[in-house]
Amino acid sequence: MTLPVTFIEVVAVDRITPRTARVVFKAEALDDTVGGTPDQQLKLCFPRPGQREPELPAGQDDPMGWYQAYLAIPEADRPVMRSFTLRRRHPGTRRIEVDFVLHGDSGMAAAWALRAAPGDRLGMVGPSALYAPPVPFAQVAAAADWVLLAGDETALPAVATLLEALPEGVRAYAWIEVADRAERQRLATRAELEVRWLHRDGAAPGALLTAAFRGGALPGGRPFVWLAGEAGAVRALRRCLVEEHGVPKSDIDFTGYWRHRLTQDDAPTAEDLADARERLG
Structure with missing residues (x-):
């Protein structure tokens, strides 16, 4: 089973509460199973300063092998990776929603979300059935x-x-x-x-x-x-x-x-x- 890796682009940003931003992304590729079950975990990869999008290894069957390839990227170029939960997939599309808790500029993800705008690009690793619970x-x-x-x-x-x-x-x-x-x-x-x-x-x-x-x-x-x-x-x-x-x-x-x-x-x-x-x- 291949660990899915793709790029995603911001389509819209909605401040659903004063401290929560809901970002709608369009993925370049998205497995049909994404969004079909609750509590699906994924990792978002943020580009380094000066990069339009993060540098990422291609998906592969061995998750640890992929992670080793990720670590092999020089630190100055290696994207910052953070874990999130998939909030929703828009049925029949490659659009997904991810919620960001906004707590100022103290964290990479929150700082990015404060300034996120349509056209911004991130990398996404997962969600994957590899990490699905054995019992629904x-x-x-x-x-x-x-x-x-x-x-x-x-x-x-x-x-x-x-x-x-x-x-x-x-x-x-x-x-x-x-x-x-x-x-x-x-x-x-x-x-x-x-x-x-x-x-x-x-x-x-x-x-x-x-x-x-x-x-x-x-x-x-x-x-x-x-x-x-x-x-x-x-x-x-x-x-x-x-x-x-x-x-x-x-x-x-x-x-x-x-x-x-x-x-x-x-x-x-x-x-x-x-x-x-x-x-x-």
């Missing part, structure tokens, strides 16, 4: 008594696609921490959904979510819990679910999307490595 999300959710999706604003694109995939009759909860009331987004689903918005209003990232888990009561029965957001907060939430609420580890899917005061270019911490080993195990 809707099937896992239907087997549980209830579903809880929790995270911060970086998790909202994935949460939205997961909720859209839920069938009727599923009891679902979404606990989302955002900067303030203006960052709320509409969440569509056929499930029986209860949404709890937590407004930081200057509090530390993850603090309100962690407090809600520690002080909140959960429904009875067997859950399926999906967690994503700042890595330290996700770690604390998972520990609380297991130790205080008695949720089996096997019923929790968790991912640290970002790290407070660290970027994806910084070396993984011991906690990051432990999380990776547990997810792979």
Whole structure:
């Protein structure tokens, strides 16, 4: 199975909240399966200063081989790569939507999105069936008594696609921490959904979510819990679910999307490595 690699070009930019930009791209090539399942992960590759588009190796069957070819590009020319969730594919087209959380010029992706305009070009690696879960999300959710999706604003694109995939009759909860009331987004689903918005209003990232888990009561029965957001907060939430609420580890899917005061270019911490080993195990 070939790891898909293509170039994408900005078609439109829409500020859907004060701190979130939704960018519509047109891809040069796009597999038919892209956009067919929720929570599809991809990597965007940003050009270096002076480049119109990033320099990228062609897709190949061996993902590690592709990554080695990527690392072989001289550092001054090697594109900066960041992970995102596919928000939506426009049916019957090669157009996709990706949401960017805008937090100033402190990060490569956010700084790019602040200035993004039609015609700007990026590289895209994935989404790929190589990284699809062995059991579809809707099937896992239907087997549980209830579903809880929790995270911060970086998790909202994935949460939205997961909720859209839920069938009727599923009891679902979404606990989302955002900067303030203006960052709320509409969440569509056929499930029986209860949404709890937590407004930081200057509090530390993850603090309100962690407090809600520690002080909140959960429904009875067997859950399926999906967690994503700042890595330290996700770690604390998972520990609380297991130790205080008695949720089996096997019923929790968790991912640290970002790290407070660290970027994806910084070396993984011991906690990051432990999380990776547990997810792979």
